[in-house]
Amino acid sequence: MKQEKIRLLFVCLGNICRSPSAEAVMKKLVKDKGLEDRFVIDSAGTIGHHAGQRADARMRTHAERRGIVLDSISRPVTMDDFYDFDLIIGMDNQNIDALKRKAPEWESVRKIHKMTDFSRKKTYDHVPDPYYGGASGFELVLDLLEDACQGLLDYCLNPDPDQDPEIGEGF
Ligand code: 4NP
Secondary structure (H helix, E strand, C coil): CCCCCEEEEEEECCCCCHHHHHHHHHHHHHHHCCCHHHEEEEEEECCCCCCCCECCHHHHHHHHHCCCCCCCECCECCCCHHHHCCEEEECCHHHHHHHHHHCCCHHHHCCEEEHHHHCCCCCCCCCCCCCCCCHHHHHHHHHHHHHHHHHHHHHHHCCCCCCCCCCECEC
8 A cells, every 4th residue: 555655844934044954854864764755845934035045055065064965945835835744844933933823724733843842852942043143053953953853753654642742643
């Protein structure tokens, strides 16, 4: 029997730093495990300010040093996203609030989660915006995403809502 794909949308403010990095980190994890057929992975921004642009050059440089290639083009979240994806994963509370305001109905709200809810190390409760900061901010984003995306992959392959009440009821 053909398995349904798991559809993941990562969301930040501009879709040029954190969410394209989350998309690329998750795609690499999935590819390394030979699980590409089981996932659809995309990213978007809560604002359309940078629509059509490649990811921030600083973010791309830091990611490439870890073997992570950011090739997405910025786009804003659309209404269809709330129907097309199983999990919609924001990077901070501002993203979560914006997503909840955009969500068309209750079923969509239940799809919204915060990236750090999947963290294994639990050092941060959000992925801080690196846009106006220096190199350490971009490195922190990648450290947090590499950890949380591994937690997210584990969750997707073996959803156990009892394990972490922060993470809804699966999908
Ligand atoms: P992101 O970072 O939300 O991680 O893509 C930002 C990108 C752009 C802006 C802010 C944050 N901006 O103000 O244009």
